[in-house]
Amino acid sequence: MSQPRYELYYHPGIPGRLEHVRLLLEASGTPYTEIARDQKDGYSTVQKICMGKAPESVDGNPPMFAPPALRVTNGGSGNGKSLMISQTPNILAYLGEKTGMDGGEEMKWWVQQVALTALDLNNEVHNSHHPVSIGAFYEQQREEALRNAKDVREMRFPKYFGYFERMLEWNKEARQGKYLVGKGLTYADTTVWQVLDGCFFAFPREMEVRRKEFPGMLGEFYEGVKSAKGLKEYLASERRLPYSMGIFRHYPELDRQ
Ligand SMILES: N[C@@H](CCC(=O)N[C@@H](CS)C(=O)NCC(=O)O)C(=O)O
Structure with a gap:
């Protein structure tokens, strides 16, 4: 076949x-x-x-x-x-x-739950620079974006990062896992990792401060997934595209001042 x-x-x-x-x-x-x-x-x-x-x-x-x-x-x-x-x-x-990246029968709903949560954050970060209209330019909604990005950085980041950090602790305690759900790497890990990586690009100052607050998630986990088999090679290849004007955008004025 x-x-x-x-x-x-x-x-x-x-x-x-x-x-x-x-x-x-x-x-x-x-x-x-x-x-x-x-x-x-x-x-x-x-x-x-x-x-x-x-x-x-x-x-x-x-x-x-x-x-x-x-x-x-x-x-x-x-x-x-x-x-x-x-x-x-x-x-x-x-x-x-x-592909077996869903954690198997026992874990798949939790893997999906974590990935869906990361995709919610993905959307919130996108909306931080486009809070009024997806179809309009950033410059047309800059005032609202300043307000929204502040809220995302100050209120939403700690909520999401705290949850991911608790997942790591739970998984470590329950099955000595070094990732978010189960023993091996799943798409929960790659999805969370991508959102964190995008946040490091979009909000470098904010993330530097948060790294100290959430060392497990933004330190060990983030670096560990980055060097996982298959990903390390991919991230160094030309197939990995740079961030530009997509979901994750770096507008210095939206970052921590
Ligand atoms: N919820 C959808 C959102 C899809 C979406 O917004 N796609 C964007 C690119 S990331 C797009 O090209 N939208 C074109 C459009 O809405 O016409 C998903 O997660 O796939």
Whole structure:
């Protein structure tokens, strides 16, 4: 039986939400291609299928709301057609199960719970620079962004980081795990790691202070995941895109003053 083929649909130049999916695949050593980066005119295919008013459906799959999306061929559906799904946590749950990055039957709901929490923080950080309108420029909502980013840094960071830190302690106590859930690396770890890494880029001053407050999470855990098998090589490669004008943006005025 042939291996499933994983194709990712996303914007070509930013880590964005697809980075959570890339990290899962890279950490598990699973091959994939990116339509917008690996195919000539691939981005117009992404736009046709995932964006716009009337996105095209593929192989009878339902229409996509927005990128990222995953297309699986040879997935064992038995009907010879591909499966196409969107929504970051949905893609993570699907691939987590296929690659063993979901912690297995006993742990998978907790893995998903932690990843969903990290994605909530992901959204809050995005909204810190776009608190009024996703469609408008940052400069048009700068005043509100200053207020919102302060709230995210001062009120929300301690709540999220405290929870992740408690997860680490719980997992260490319950099963001597060095990651968040269970014995090995799961997509809970890669998803949390990506959000923390984005926060280090967006709010370097704030994160330097928080590192001292949450040394387990922002020190040991953060460094440990960074050097995990598969991720270390990926993070040093050209496949890892730099942050720019995506979810994580560095506006010095939004950082701790
Ligand atoms: N909740 C969705 C959000 C998807 C989303 O906002 N995608 C962005 C890029 S990160 C996009 O390209 N949106 C285009 C649009 O909304 O038209 C997910 O997690 O996948």
